[in-house]
Amino acid sequence: MSSTMHRVWLAAAGGRIGEGFRYSVKLVYNNFPIPHLSRLDKEALEAAAWQILSAREAHPSKTIAWLYDPKTMPDNLLDAHRALDDILEKIYIGRPFKNDNERLEHLFKLYAEMTAEQDKEAANA
Secondary structure: OOOHHHHHHHHHHHOEEOOEEOOOHHHHHOOOOOOOOOHHHHHHHHHHHHHHHHHHHOOOOOOHHHHOOOOOOOHHHHHHHHHHHHHHHHHHHOOOOOOHHHHHHHHHHHHHHHHHHHHHHHHHO
8 A cells, every 4th residue: 555654765765757756676665664563563554455445445436546636636535545654654653753854764774774684694694
């Protein structure tokens, strides 16, 4: 599911092509830092994902482009995505982030920890 955390990472790690983001499995997806998720975290995220899908299904005649256009996005879908963001931010730091800069700083800190751990494992192999 799309989240503010992932969007911020995508913009920084993937960059843009024209008006859109450049999404890469190697640069964006495989390197997205995810903290340890407890069973309860996973259940909360799954419930939020189902809420997003339910919100989309409440508008069966609308396209994804219409649903996600900031001018036409239904309130129930926006609320469902905000709920997902709230859950994720509590998982990441226990509170809402102040802004995208704080999100990105935290993601790069986690990325540095993640790659340092991978470097240790590679050195010991």
